[in-house]
Amino acid sequence: MQMKMKPISTLPADAGVGLVVCVMLVMLAACNTPAGAPQANSEPVAPSQVSDFDTLYSQNCAGCHGAEGRGGASIALANPAYLAIVDETTVHTIVAKGIHGTSMPAFSQRAGGMLTEEQINVITSEIFSRWGRKGILDGANPPSYGAKAAGNADHGQLVFGTYCASCHGSEGRGTPKGSAITNDSFLALVSDQELRTIVINGRPELGAPDWRSNVPGHPMTDQEITDVVAWLASRRAQNPGQPYSAMNFAQSTAQHSEKKDVN
Numbered sequence: 001m002q003m004k005m006k007p008i009s010t011l012p013a014d015a016g017v018g019l020v021v022c023v024m025l026v027m028l029a030a031c032n033t034p035a036g037a038p039q040a041n042s043e044p045v046a047p048s049q050v051s052d053f054d055t056l057y058s059q060n061c062a063g064c065h066g067a068e069g070r071g072g073a074s075i076a077l078a079n080p081a082y083l084a085i086v087d088e089t090t091v092h093t094i095v096a097k098g099i100h101g102t103s104m105p106a107f108s109q110r111a112g113g114m115l116t117e118e119q120i121n122v123i124t125s126e127i128f129s130r131w132g133r134k135g136i137l138d139g140a141n142p143p144s145y146g147a148k149a150a151g152n153a154d155h156g157q158l159v160f161g162t163y164c165a166s167c168h169g170s171e172g173r174g175t176p177k178g179s180a181i182t183n184d185s186f187l188a189l190v191s192d193q194e195l196r197t198i199v200i201n202g203r204p205e206l207g208a209p210d211w212r213s214n215v216p217g218h219p220m221t222d223q224e225i226t227d228v229v230a231w232l233a234s235r236r237a238q239n240p241g242q243p244y245s246a247m248n249f250a251q252s253t254a255q256h257s258e259k260k261d262v263n
């Protein structure tokens with residue numbers, strides 16, 4: 001219907017009236033379609049033609065990022081503070097290419113995914129237009145999305161003691177106020193950038209504070225964030241076998257089962 005009505009504006013006003021009447025008649029006719037008979041717009045849409053954000057998001061993202069972006073196994077995307085720190089180009093690239101070594105899949109057809117460029121544009125731009133709030137961090141002097149310098153893990157351990165240990169424990173092994181975050185399985189699955197994203201934005205959907213509220217009135221500096229992420233990342237390397245042996249293990253079991261199949 002919308003498509004039929006669009007040209008009206010390009011015609012002289014009097015022609016428009018006639019067209020409107022026609023369009024209304026067509027609409028009435030549609031109401032008269034016998035029950036059960038297919039209607040013009042009821043043909044199934046090919047997956048590559050879906051351009052509606054709600055459908056695209058719920059079919060491709062909600063399983064991990066939650067219905068309406070409210071968070072699930074992975075972070076909430078409907079987080080205006082997050083959307084004020086990350087930019088659209090970055091999100092577009094992440095959705096298109098995925099995040100290597102994590103469960104965030106690549107969605108672009110060029111990277112082996114199922115979505116067209118147009119669909120990735122819809123998802124990306126509507127995440128920002130629906131869930132972002134312009135100006136929300138005005139005056140907050142937010143840290144940069146990506147690390148600007150190398151981190152100092154030793155200093156990061158002190159930072160952890162100041163800002164994180166109260167909930168996650170002095171070694172990050174967890175307390176009733178915050179889960180274990182230095183264990184093998186968590187660190188093996190998460191990228192350094194994701195750790196940074198979570199330190200900056202918290203996980204408001206789970207009650208995790210953002211960079212301003214670990215210690216109320218004492219926001220973390222950009223360098224403190226960089227350093228605490230370096231310390232967490234260093235736990236990953238020091239945990240015997242992480243992440244490399246996990247990968248080797250996966251490979252060697254894959255080889256084993258291949259051999260089994262051959263024999």
Ligand code: HEC
Pocket residue numbers: 057060061062063064065074075077086091094095099102103104105107123189190191192193194195197
């Ligand atoms: C199978 C689970 C899964 C699905 C499906 C999924 N994601 Fe993710 N996503 C993740 C995980 C896990 C991460 C964190 C990866 C890491 O450690 O860097 C992530 C990270 C992201 C990030 C980056 C967060 C940051 O730190 O800046 C964005 C943006 C994102 N996903 C958007 C989407 C969108 C949009 C969709 C749907 C088109 C989607 N994801 C589908 C699991 C998923």
Ligand code: HEC
Pocket residue numbers: 160163164165166167168177178179180181186195198199203206207208209214215228
């Ligand atoms: C006031 C308590 C509190 C403080 C302080 C705090 N966190 Fe958390 N954090 C939480 C809660 C609650 C969650 C979400 C539920 C969970 O994983 O326990 C969380 C989640 C996380 C996660 C994600 C875990 C996951 O499974 O997705 C990471 C990573 C994390 N915090 C790191 C930090 C770091 C680093 C600091 C210090 C800079 C910090 N947190 C400070 C309470 C806190």
